[in-house]
Amino acid sequence: MIQVTDSRVAPIRPTALPLHLAPVVVLAVALVVFALTTPAFVSFGNVIAIVNSATLTGIVAVGLTFVTISGNFLPLSVEQSAAMSAVTLAMMLAADIPAWVGVIAALAVGIAIGMLQGLIVSLGANPLVVTLAVGAALAGLVVTVTGGKTITFPAVEFFGDMIVFGIPVQTYVFVIVTVILTIYSARSRSGRAIRLLGENRLAARATGISVRATTMLAFGLAGVTVSLVSILSVVTFDRANATQFSGLTFDAIAAVLIGGTAIRGGHGSPLRSAIGAVFIALLMNVMLLREWSYGYRLLVEGIVVIAAVSIYRVLSARKEIRK
Numbered sequence: 001m002i003q004v005t006d007s008r009v010a011p012i013r014p015t016a017l018p019l020h021l022a023p024v025v026v027l028a029v030a031l032v033v034f035a036l037t038t039p040a041f042v043s044f045g046n047v048i049a050i051v052n053s054a055t056l057t058g059i060v061a062v063g064l065t066f067v068t069i070s071g072n073f074l075p076l077s078v079e080q081s082a083a084m085s086a087v088t089l090a091m092m093l094a095a096d097i098p099a100w101v102g103v104i105a106a107l108a109v110g111i112a113i114g115m116l117q118g119l120i121v122s123l124g125a126n127p128l129v130v131t132l133a134v135g136a137a138l139a140g141l142v143v144t145v146t147g148g149k150t151i152t153f154p155a156v157e158f159f160g161d162m163i164v165f166g167i168p169v170q171t172y173v174f175v176i177v178t179v180i181l182t183i184y185s186a187r188s189r190s191g192r193a194i195r196l197l198g199e200n201r202l203a204a205r206a207t208g209i210s211v212r213a214t215t216m217l218a219f220g221l222a223g224v225t226v227s228l229v230s231i232l233s234v235v236t237f238d239r240a241n242a243t244q245f246s247g248l249t250f251d252a253i254a255a256v257l258i259g260g261t262a263i264r265g266g267h268g269s270p271l272r273s274a275i276g277a278v279f280i281a282l283l284m285n286v287m288l289l290r291e292w293s294y295g296y297r298l299l300v301e302g303i304v305v306i307a308a309v310s311i312y313r314v315l316s317a318r319k320e321i322r323k
Helices: 019-037 044-069 078-094 099-122 127-146 169-187 189-199 201-206 211-237 248-258 270-289 294-322
Strands: none
Touching: 019 270, 044 078, 044 169, 044 189, 044 211, 044 248, 044 270, 078 099, 078 127, 078 211, 078 248, 099 127, 099 211, 169 189, 169 211, 169 270, 189 201, 189 211, 201 211, 248 270, 248 294, 270 294
């Protein structure tokens, strides 16, 4: 007698693209498409221009990633915090105070603003309401301090406005900050604590993680990158005012979301946010080369953000169902 065994096997499903690789793939595809459809796009000078235009937004986005990963959504006070740090530095330079003292003061202001917001949020306040209110208060403070005028000062020699091998130092700063904070997020104990806080707050408490200290740390890291951007901007343009960073909040948030950081926390990477910033700069560059109006460029950027958030949400939901 021949015994027939059950030969049924589970169907082989194609391996899905890991979510953390999605921004890289999208960026690569965009590069190929734009290179084939926009002749002026393919040049060394234009590539450098794209990366340089992503620098300030990218640095901020890398820092904001920690706030989002920690489960505190996205801060809405980026522009005002940057303006406060910038005005602090500009006023000190205008008073002939050494540049290094002004830089330290600007960094301290940015970190203090960030950690103050983190403290308030850790006490149970809504992060969106807190950061929106802090932004409004800072805007009023900057206008009051400056009298609504632009603070100027004699040009100073500073690393922020130097060019090395044809590439602005700001771009090197962007790369270095991204690498350092990406490693910190993945390898350090406090970086993993921020991630666990956003993924499961109860589990974080059970393991002895301080919600207050970790939340303040996440906002403080964002404050560091915001103040760093304000310093680079001030020493480049030799001025500071209340509206100097208009649009920075939206652009940085867009980079974080396009990079695939989960808006509810727990998942994300500073590197992916940096890639998101480069993608936005890439998109804007192509639209400029094609002479699209400012309104159309904003429209496309908004649509891309909505599409990215929706797609990541669907893919994340499917991933959870498979588990």
